[in-house]
Amino acid sequence: NAGVTQTPKFQVLKTGQSMTLQCAQDMNHEYMSWYRQDPGMGLRLIHYSVGAGITDQGEVPNGYNVSRSTTEDFPLRLLSAAPSQTSVYFCASSYSGSGYQETQYFGPGTRLLVL
Amino acid sequence: DQQVKQNSPSLSVQEGRISILNCDYTNSMFDYFLWYKKYPAEGPTFLISISSIKDKNEDGRFTVFLNKSAKHLSLHIVPSQPGDSAVYFCAASAWGTSGSRLTFGEGTQLTVNP
Numbered sequence: 001n002a003g004v005t006q007t008p009k010f011q012v013l014k015t016g017q018s019m020t021l022q023c024a025q026d027m028n029h030e031y032m033s034w035y036r037q038d039p040g041m042g043l044r045l046i047h048y049s050v051g052a053g054i055t056d057q058g059e060v061p062n063g064y065n066v067s068r069s070t071t072e073d074f075p076l077r078l079l080s081a082a083p084s085q086t087s088v089y090f091c092a093s094s095y096s097g098s099g100y101q102e103t104q105y106f107g108p109g110t111r112l113l114v115l
Numbered sequence: 116d117q118q119v120k121q122n123s124p125s126l127s128v129q130e131g132r133i134s135i136l137n138c139d140y141t142n143s144m145f146d147y148f149l150w151y152k153k154y155p156a157e158g159p160t161f162l163i164s165i166s167s168i169k170d171k172n173e174d175g176r177f178t179v180f181l182n183k184s185a186k187h188l189s190l191h192i193v194p195s196q197p198g199d200s201a202v203y204f205c206a207a208s209a210w211g212t213s214g215s216r217l218t219f220g221e222g223t224q225l226t227v228n229p
Binding site for chain 1: 119121124151156157158159160161164204206216217218219220221222
């Protein structure tokens, strides 16, 4: 199993550009989520999904869009990149969002720089 | 409003000694707590967890203590090893919310010196 994979590893964007951060998992996990990590702020939840076709907002959803058409994939779209979105983005998955004792598995991250 | 706080950005200890990482929370609805470990250029990995019905959970060299009345938890690593050098995140979740919605602290950089 590859676990949780993320592409690209690193991306530079200009303000106003759009892009999609890819996330895939091969563990048949129902629950997937996106976090951003900023210095001194820990990880903050952007969006999450409890299954294919179901998504919801987290703590910091503005400027981001998600969809979940398959169990395996959970892409994160930046609609119009802003310098405030410069961050490291992590995708995570677990078996189910209802079992709160279940471990979340994180991908290696995508480092995004918006100029 | 930072609901989970790790007040020490960094901690340095000698190999073989005890490392104690601290975490405070404000939301009394949190009932499950986790510690994640993160190496540079990698994603966080789960280390140990504790439910609010317990006050201690042990796994090898790692022990987590929970003081609900003080809304405080700590991670003890004994003995500390150079390979333990990493950023440690405290996280919390609340029953009734989407179970895997974790609220993270800011992280503490642990450095274990040989």
